[in-house]
Amino acid sequence: MLEAIQNRKSVFPQFMTDQAVGKETISALFEAANMAPNHKKTEPWRFRVYTGAGRAKLSQNIKEVYESARAPEVRNSNVVPKFDKKVHQAPVVVTVFLHRDPEKSIPEWEEIAAVACAVENLWISLDQYGLGGYWSSPGFLCGDYGQWPDAADNERCLGVFYFGHYEMPELPRQRGNWEDKVSWITE
Numbered sequence: 001m002l003e004a005i006q007n008r009k010s011v012f013p014q015f016m017t018d019q020a021v022g023k024e025t026i027s028a029l030f031e032a033a034n035m036a037p038n039h040k041k042t043e044p045w046r047f048r049v050y051t052g053a054g055r056a057k058l059s060q061n062i063k064e065v066y067e068s069a070r071a072p073e074v075r076n077s078n079v080v081p082k083f084d085k086k087v088h089q090a091p092v093v094v095t096v097f098l099h100r101d102p103e104k105s106i107p108e109w110e111e112i113a114a115v116a117c118a119v120e121n122l123w124i125s126l127d128q129y130g131l132g133g134y135w136s137s138p139g140f141l142c143g144d145y146g147q148w149p150d151a152a153d154n155e156r157c158l159g160v161f162y163f164g165h166y167e168m169p170e171l172p173r174q175r176g177n178w179e180d181k182v183s184w185i186t187e
């Protein structure tokens with residue numbers, strides 16, 4: 001197995017350190033994301049990158065999205081502070097968007113799949129820089145097209161990707177047997 005795949009894992013913000021991640025490194029990660037496969041060359045991945053004081057803007061956006069997605073009587077008062085904490089624990093926080101092809105030349109699932117390929121490219125690239133991260137997809141954030149503040153009508157948020165340097169104990173990475181998921185047809 002490729003070492004990058006073997007080493008990829010979810011690293012949660014509470015394990016991240018304050019060590020800054022240089023812009024060159026962040027750029028290299030998005031260059032890798034941008035090489036993802038995609039049907040009809042729609043390149044449907046879009047990212048907004050929040051670092052430093054910019055993270056307060058993201059916290060504010062998350063609050064707005066939560067409050068527009070949940071009526072006051074069903075809101076949980078822990079949600080907004082929980083996200084504010086996570087956003088500030090991670091040195092780099094990225095919102096992941098699907099930018100739907102305006103021509104709708106391919107089905108939506110193919111574009112979501114291409115965005116996921118782009119995120120995976122970024123994710124498997126982290127380890128070579130000593131970074132770790134994870135993809136968070138809370139339901140209220142992954143809503144409709146145009147729901148995110150400043151999102152275009154054809155843009156839909158697919159979650160938040162946190163990354164940074166980290167100190168984390170080795171956690172078990174359990175997987176069922178690959179053999180159970182593969183059928184062989186040989187004749």
Ligand SMILES: Cc1cc2nc3c(=O)[nH]c(=O)nc-3n(C[C@H](O)[C@H](O)[C@H](O)COP(=O)(O)O)c2cc1C
Pocket residue numbers: 008009010011134135136137138159173
């Ligand atoms: C599309 C997607 C969405 C995810 N959303 C969440 C999430 O909302 N919360 C979470 O704790 N992990 C989330 N994860 C990460 C998984 O929990 C994690 O990949 C899984 O537990 C396997 O662990 P590993 O990444 O260390 O192999 C998501 C992963 C993917 C691919």
